[in-house]
Amino acid sequence: MLEHMKGAIFDLDGVIVDTAKYHFLAWRLLAEELGFVFTEEHNERLKGVSRTRSLDILLEIGGMEFSEAEKLAMADKKNRLYVEYISGLNESALLPGVKEYLNSLRARGVAIALGSASKNAAFILDKLNIAGLFDAVVDGNKVTLAKPDPEVFQTACKELGLQPGECVVFEDAEAGVAAGKAAGMLVVGIGKPEVLKEADLVVAGLHEL
Incomplete structure (x- = not known):
């Protein structure tokens, strides 16, 4: 399936870089300030979903309710904490095989896009020194619907000028795999086969490819 793809999204x-730990630290600090404990197990529910939905889940866990204005302020605060954590990122934070695989795709003429809910995606790619390897970057600033909605991958596909059947999605979260399938694309799961059951192929990381 990978030999024939024209676009890789x-x-x-969890695919390019592991920033999940920084998200977790920021959410945990916010929860502490609100007076409850937020665990790594809780954090699993936040993977692959938008910041606003993540905050809703966090508040559900804490059994708390706030106005929309208060929630907006909290989401902004969490993002500031997260940006502080990731401001020290550099190329050494890339997951194994990422740069090599991206370069091999470029050498084959495969178009490359990012499809992420993160609103800090461009900043992170810049920090990792790989921004120049992407033909399109579709992030939380360009789309409004969170995965498993396929909007992010459909938009990336359009920006590459390709059809869904010509693109392959690389995802580490169940919601992301579902979004890729809903967009009509083949999906490579990055992680554990028992978790990413709906993916067409599952590998431990891009280094395997």
Whole structure:
């Protein structure tokens, strides 16, 4: 399936770089300030979903309710904490095989896009020194619907000027795999086969490819 693709669309967190730990630290700090404990197990529910939905889940866990204005302020605060954590990122934070695989795709003439819910995607790609390897970057600033909605991958496909059947999605989250399938694309799962059951192929990381 990978030999014939014309476009490759990558999720960011867990595929290109592991920023999940920084998201977790920021959410945990916010929860502490609100007076409840937010665990790594809780954090699993936040993977692959938007910041606003993540905050809703966090508040559900804490059994708390706030106005929309208060929630907006909290989401902004969480993002500031997260940006502080990731501001020290550099190329060494890339997951194994990422740069090599992206370069091999470019050498084959495969178009490359990012499809991520992150609103900090461009900043992160810049920090990792790989922004120049992407033909399109579709992030939380360009789309409004969170995965498993296929909007992010459909938009990336359009920006590459390709049809869904010509693109392969690379995802580490169940919601992302579902979004890729809903967009009519083949999906490579990055992680555990028992978790990413709906993916067409599952590998431990891009280094395997």
